[in-house]
Amino acid sequence: MLTLAEAARLPVASVEAETHRLAAHAAEVPAAMLVPATFEEEFYRRANLPEQLSRLLSPVNPARLDEDLLDTLATQAQTLVRTSSLLDDAVQLLYRALGNAGLNLGEVHLRRPGEREAETALVVPPGTAALHALKRLWARDWTFDALLARLDGAGSIGLEARPTLVLAGPPGVPDAARAAALGVGAALVGPLGLVGLP
Template sequence: MLTLTEAARQPAAVVGAETHRLAAHAGRLPAGMVLPAAYEEAFYRENNLPEQLRRLFSGLNPARLDEDLLETLTPRAADLIRTSALSDDAVQIFYRALGNARLTGGNLHLRRPGERETETASAAAPGTAALHALKRLWARDWSFEAVLARLDGHGGVGLDARPVLLFAGEPGRPDSALAAELGVGTALVNSLGLVGLP
């Protein structure tokens, strides 16, 4: 797990170009952290998910795609992600990182760099809620639309793990002036809840 400042020292290919832009303004952003792609990769490996997903989608022929079959398989794939468990060590590392990033005292939201859609976690049980939100975010990669896009673009259902951004608070309304200053667009400012920051 990385702070935005630590993430800025990583290659953009690892943490995302947007993360580098955000790190330049870390002092103006809510508390946050970057979950590297390696965390997601470890989750997939430890649960033997690549093999389970390969077997699940083995009946698909990308050259002659049966969208009805794909529509029945993708919810099952997403369920595999949501119901698979992180190892105890991975959970403890995640909880410690949330504490170090000051993300344990309230609501938070998660999203992939460069994407608009967020998952939120409530303050009631921030660690557990954040883990559930993280798995919901990962499971989105197995929606019908996401898998179909990979089939169309790459000829397969395979997925590359990607980093995840976690920020304190809930998404706010966009602030166009701040978006222009940060050079990130109002959708990003909206997802960060940056309205009214000095």
């Protein structure tokens, strides 16, 4: 788990450009942290999800796509991701990071850098609601639309793990004045401050 300052020292390819932009304006950002892609990778590997998802989605033929089948399997894939367990060490690592970042009490939202769709949680220590929101966010990669986009774009259902931002407060709304003041194309502002520069 990384603070924005720690994440800003890593290459854009591993933390995404928005993370660097937020870190550059850290004084305006409420409590925040970045869950690195490696945490998601470890979850998939330890839960044997690549093999299970591959087996589940093996009937999908990109050349002759049955959308009804894909829709049914997407629902099952999302359930599989949401109901798979993280190892206790990983859970404790997340809880400690939430506490250290001041994100283990109150409303938080989680989203992928560069994207606007978020999962929200009302967190009390140790942070179970945030953990569930994280898994719901990861499960979004297995929706019908996400699978269809990967099949259309890459011809396969495979994906790479990506980092996740955890920010205090509710998701922000576009603020054109703040975007103009910062010299960026878009800025998301919530009641606690700047929460997005997608």
